[in-house]
Amino acid sequence: MNKMTMVEAINLALKSAMRQDDSVIILGEDVGVNGGVFRATVGLRDEFGLKRVLDTPLAETMIAGLSVGMASQGLKPVAEIQFMGFILPTMEHLIGHAARLRHRTRGRLHCPMVLRVPFGGGIHAPEHHSESTEALFAQIPGLRVVIPSSPARAYGLLLAAIRNPDPVLFMEPKRIYRLNAQPVEDSGQALPLDTCYTLREGNDITLISWGAMIKETLEAADHLAQQGVSCEVIDVVTLNPIDHETMLASVAKTGRCVIIHEAPKSCAVGAEISATLAERGLVNLQAPINRVTGYDTVMPYYRMENHYMPNTADILEAVKTTLEFS
Template sequence: MTETQNLTLVQAVRDGLFTEMSADEDVVVLGEDVGKNGGVFRATEGLYDEFGGDRVIDTPLAESGIIGAAVGMAAMGMRPVPECQFSGFMYPGFDQIVSHMSRFRTRSRSRFTLPMTLRAPYGGGIRAPEHHSESKEAFYAHEAGLKVAIPSTPYDAKGMLISAIRDPDPVVFLEPKLIYRAFRGEVPEADYEVPLGEAITRREGDDIAVFTWGAMTRPTMEAAESLAEEGIECEVVDLRTVSPLDREAIVEAFEKTGRAAVVHEAPKSGGLGAEITATIQEEALLYQEAPVKRITGFDVPFPLYALEDYYLPSAARVEAGVKEAVNFP
């Protein structure tokens, strides 16, 4: 029988790092304050004491240097896990991500691969200052050569992180900080993998398919439970990986219901909700009974403090959007 632990999502991230660092000495962690301090959210707490400063490396405040150094490490056969303190701090390293991290295999005709996992807390809802709360997963999903993973449960956080670290190609691993400590879940003590690129159905339903990921999975599930009391049964699909998208799961859920909604906290324009909608149009148009409803953040800079609750899709906003789709025409 597999022993389990009752962990928060951030504890599961730390457990995934510990598991892989214990199993493979080529796995190293680097970033701002990840060592003695244990990271701004304590995701690397205790790793410095366990593995030492050669494998848990405190770096200068320079994201281009952190990511660039990790690219070099990975090209030479290591498995670095660089951390940016917040996803909004990744932009100074954007050139390293799109010009080197994502293209190294293609540029070298597969002579080199980059087995590296770029971690960052992302998303809003914690009353952080400017540049700390953006949801820009579409930036990275648009870049060929990168996988983009976003867990929504402690179990998935550990299993997906292990899969990312073991992957021969680069992964951008975005951790929804709103739910870092929002709840606990059962996580096996042993190592295990949650495959990247595979969605999971969190709730079965016949009336509408609702696609989501990351922190928005919780309000979506709350809305689905409330709607069930009114006789509307939602099929809730947590995509988990937004690149590559599990298009088969998207099409299968839509063909089952004929109606769909997408919930994400990123702005609507150019967001991944549009890609999911296009997939439905291209591959399941004849099953469609209503326009696909996008329930998202707004096309404005992420607001500060009290307005965060208005900006982020709430359970009430998800309910209203789902009803609009279900009641069409």
């Protein structure tokens, strides 16, 4: 079993899906000749040819619309939007058509498309390259929003997304594309969607996060373990639909919760999770739910980027405040 980074695992999943299913088509800006801006699609054009790996113009609206059309006619397009900041032109097709196609046709048509998009900060990128706007899409019925946090989960979740009969927004945290490597087997086995993954069992407090912030969350859990604090760490993974049951069960056990995400605080997915835990799990809470998030402002340029993004120290401070509440 080879060790690989997340971007390599994504590439492997795409190869696996294309080898198993001739209806899987890759399209996007620079995905063919150049292998994608982050090289997630490198080598695919050489193996599968021009008809299955399509370089498109710089036209996100066209990429999304073409994907909806392909999906409605029996293909399984996997389209790439180069950065999250460029996704706004796709919203008409994703929200108005892809997410509604099954409902609109009373189940006669499905829309098995995947829209891959690198997101988040931490790589010293210019404007419109570091957004974390998952909440814009997590509210849309019929549109799954999936975010992996490790190479192995990226491989299994991407396979599951490609095989899903409905549209999936597959958001890839680019800060951890090449952060570390882990064993990934090219087994062709998909991981389940629509469920949280408990990465660490604990009894004192629940830490909930997703994407790149899982790194800092686990670091905080390791540090707290040395102080005798037992943290349960939950990776949400699928932001729509959200698996609230796993989080409710965890909070019922620990009684305390901190939610960590990079996106701005207001109207974020963390707010939805917090509201549900309060509505359905209030009797189990021993302290107010705490949130560690980005600021309600535009992601700054790289000189201020680290001041914007939550870090391990921020998580530790939030945990301390939550544990001391009585």
